[in-house]
Amino acid sequence: MKISKIPEPTVIRLSVYSRFLNQATKNGLDIISSDELGVLVGIPPAQVRKDLSYFGEFGIRGVGYKVPALCDQVDKLLGTHQVCPCIVVGAGRLGNYIAQYPLLRDRGFHTLALFDIDPAKWQAYADRENGHSHPLPPVYPLGDLAQFTAEHPISIGVIAVPADQAQAVLEQLLQCQITHIINVAPVILHAPPHAEVRNIDIGQSLGILSFSLGFNTL
Numbered sequence: 186m187k188i189s190k191i192p193e194p195t196v197i198r199l200s201v202y203s204r205f206l207n208q209a210t211k212n213g214l215d216i217i218s219s220d221e222l223g224v225l226v227g228i229p230p231a232q233v234r235k236d237l238s239y240f241g242e243f244g245i246r247g248v249g250y251k252v253p254a255l256c257d258q259v260d261k262l263l264g265t266h267q268v269c270p271c272i273v274v275g276a277g278r279l280g281n282y283i284a285q286y287p288l289l290r291d292r293g294f295h296t297l298a299l300f301d302i303d304p305a306k307w308q309a310y311a312d313r314e315n316g317h318s319h320p321l322p323p324v325y326p327l328g329d330l331a332q333f334t335a336e337h338p339i340s341i342g343v344i345a346v347p348a349d350q351a352q353a354v355l356e357q358l359l360q361c362q363i364t365h366i367i368n369v370a371p372v373i374l375h376a377p378p379h380a381e382v383r384n385i386d387i388g389q390s391l392g393i394l395s396f397s398l399g400f401n402t403l
């Protein structure tokens with residue numbers, strides 16, 4: 186099935202189901218109905234049934250869905266069942282956190298390396314490595330980005346640098362043929378149509394909540 190044929194809001198909901206179903210599988214839940222799934226993830230059951238209809242007649246009529254099998258199908262559709270090699274540019278607090286976050290690794294998001302302009306960040310990695318063996322990804326100079334990406338197939342690049350550096354980093358990633366990008370810097374980036382940039386900004390969500398709370402004074 187071609188993922189491009191599925192509308193984006195459905196893909197977003199599938200990733201919500203995936204998160205829930207992975208946890209439910211770990212907890213040993215065997216069967217779930219679309220009604221139960223809808224209530225538990227906060228999506229109307231009719232919408233859940235419509236979304237899951239992308240899998241054809243997969244559920245057991247009158248019973249529901251086998252949780253591990255449904256989880257497997259959703260992850261296969263999203264592509265999260267396979268390893269997705271990533272790099273992170275900006276080895277600061279957030280960049281390191283993303284690179285080391287176990288849940289992302291569990292979901293196939295493997296950070297192969299971080300890149301930074303600050304020699305202290307490469308040195309910190311070298312010191313760590315000399316001290317003991319560890320599973321953390323290496324930190325390299327930004328100048329090594331082109332060579333590294335030529336030698337390793339990278340699916341996703343993460344931009345975790347200060348806002349005023351983010352556009353330049355985006356352009357460097359594009360030059361390295363990395364077109365699928367997560368940007369956590371609080372800035373709007375300008376990307377060509379063939380690139381897909383996803384922005385993640387807690388500040389933006391706070392603004393929306395602040396409005397919902399009625400904090401506006403107009």
Ligand SMILES: NC(=O)c1ccc[n+]([C@@H]2O[C@H](COP(=O)([O-])OP(=O)(O)OC[C@H]3O[C@@H](n4cnc5c(N)ncnc54)[C@H](O)[C@@H]3O)[C@@H](O)[C@H]2O)c1
Pocket residue numbers: 274275276277278279280300301302303306327345346347348350353354368369370371385386387388
């Ligand atoms: N998305 C969110 O909700 C959220 C939350 C917190 C922070 N942020 C943003 O994430 C970004 C990183 O935050 P942080 O706290 O990790 O910052 P940080 O200062 O700890 O780390 C930034 C790193 O980027 C490196 N850097 C600077 N310019 C670079 C360049 N051109 N190329 C490569 N590396 C470069 C720095 O040397 C540093 O190691 C910032 O833009 C920050 O505003 C976003």
